Amino acid sequence: SYALTQPPSVSVAPGKTATITCVGNNIESKTVHWYQQKPGQAPVLVVFYDSDRPSGIPERFSGSNSGNTATLTISRVEAGDEADYYCQVWDSTTYHYVFAAGTKVTVL
Amino acid sequence: QVQMVQSGAEVKKPGASVKVSCKASGSIFTNYFMHWVRQAPGQGLEWMGSIYPSGGSAVYGQKFRGRLTMTRDTSTSTVYMDLSSLKSEDTAVYYCASSHTVSSGHDYWGQGTLVTVSS
Numbered sequence: 001s002y003a004l005t006q007p008p009s010v011s012v013a014p015g016k017t018a019t020i021t022c023v024g025n026n027i028e029s030k031t032v033h034w035y036q037q038k039p040g041q042a043p044v045l046v047v048f049y050d051s052d053r054p055s056g057i058p059e060r061f062s063g064s065n066s067g068n069t070a071t072l073t074i075s076r077v078e079a080g081d082e083a084d085y086y087c088q089v090w091d092s093t094t095y096h097y098v099f100a101a102g103t104k105v106t107v108l
Numbered sequence: 109q110v111q112m113v114q115s116g117a118e119v120k121k122p123g124a125s126v127k128v129s130c131k132a133s134g135s136i137f138t139n140y141f142m143h144w145v146r147q148a149p150g151q152g153l154e155w156m157g158s159i160y161p162s163g164g165s166a167v168y169g170q171k172f173r174g175r176l177t178m179t180r181d182t183s184t185s186t187v188y189m190d191l192s193s194l195k196s197e198d199t200a201v202y203y204c205a206s207s208h209t210v211s212s213g214h215d216y217w218g219q220g221t222l223v224t225v226s227s
Contacts, residue, residue: 001170033213035153042203042217043145043153054215086153090211095167097143097155 002030002091004100011106018074020103022087025068030089032070034063037102038083046085047072074105082107110136112204112218119224125192128221130204136216137161137185140206143214144178144189148200156202158210159187194225 005023012018022032032050035043045054047063050070060075070089074081086102115129130142144156157168159178166178177190187204202221205214 031211031213035214037153042220043214044217045213045215048213048215084152088153088155088213090213092211095158095210096169097158099145099153099155102152 001096002089002098004087004089004098006085006087006100006103008101009104009106011108012074012077013108014077014079016077018077018081018105020072020074020085020087020105022070022072022100023068024070024089027068027070027089028066030091032063032065033088033090034061034072035086035088036081036083037086043086077105077107079107081105110216112136112206112216114202114204114218114221117222117224119226120194122195122225122227124194124225125190126194126223127188127190128202128204128223129186129188130218131184131186132204132206133185136206137180137182137187140208140216141210142178142180142187143205143207144176145203145205145214146200147203147220148197151200154200156189160210191223194223196225199223199225 034047037043046061050065051063062073084102087100111133143158159166180187204218206216
C-alpha cells in the first residue's frame with residue numbers, strides 16, 4: 001500500500017509558524033487531506049483537496065502539495081493548536097484512503 | 109445540525125464478532141459517503157473502508173478484507189460496521205465519518221465507540 005511519512009513531533013512558539021510535512025512518492029498526483037485531533041476527541045478536518053479549508057477553520061491553517069511533499073502550515077500558532085495532526089491521501093486507482101502516522105504539535 | 113451518533117462501548121472475546129452502528133442525520137445519510145476509521149490505544153488513525161450512498165456498495169482496506177462488512181439501513185439512516193474473528197490487536201476506538209464525495213476527506217465524525225477484545 002501507499003506509504004506516507006510525517007515527522008513524529010514539531011515544536012513551535014506561540015505566534016510563530018508550524019510546518020508539518022507529509023512525504024509520499026509523487027504525492028502531488030494524489031488528493032491530500034489534513035486532520036487535527038485533540039486528546040479524547042474525534043479528528044477534525046482542517047484542510048481538504050490539498051489546500052481548501054472547511055467552513056469554520058481559521059485562515060491560519062493552509063495546505064500545499066508539490067512533488068513528493070504535502071505541507072500543512074499553521075501561522076500565528078496559538079496554544080489551542082496543540083494537537084496531533086494527520087495527513088491522509090485518497091488513491092484514485094484503488095478508491096482507498098491511507099493515513100500517515102501523525103505529528104504531535106507542541107506549543108512551547 | 110449534522111449529527112452522527114454511534115452505539116456504545118463493547119467488550120468481546122477473541123474470535124467473536126462486533127457490530128457497531130452509526131445513526132446519521134437524514135441529509136448526511138442520503139447523500140454522503142460513509143467511512144469507518146479506527147484508532148488503537150496511543151496509536152494513529154487507520155482507514156478501514158467506505159460505503160457508498162447509492163446501492164450500498166463498499167470498498168474495504170486490504171487489511172480487513174474477509175473480516176469486515178459495512179452495511180446501511182435506509183429506513184433508520186444507520187450504517188453498520190461488522191468486524192469478525194476479533195483479535196486483541198482489534199482493540200480500538202472505532203469512528204464513523206462522512207464525506208460529500210468519495211474523495212473529499214471526512215468532514216463529519218461520530219463520537220467514537222471503544223471496542224475491547226480480551227479473554
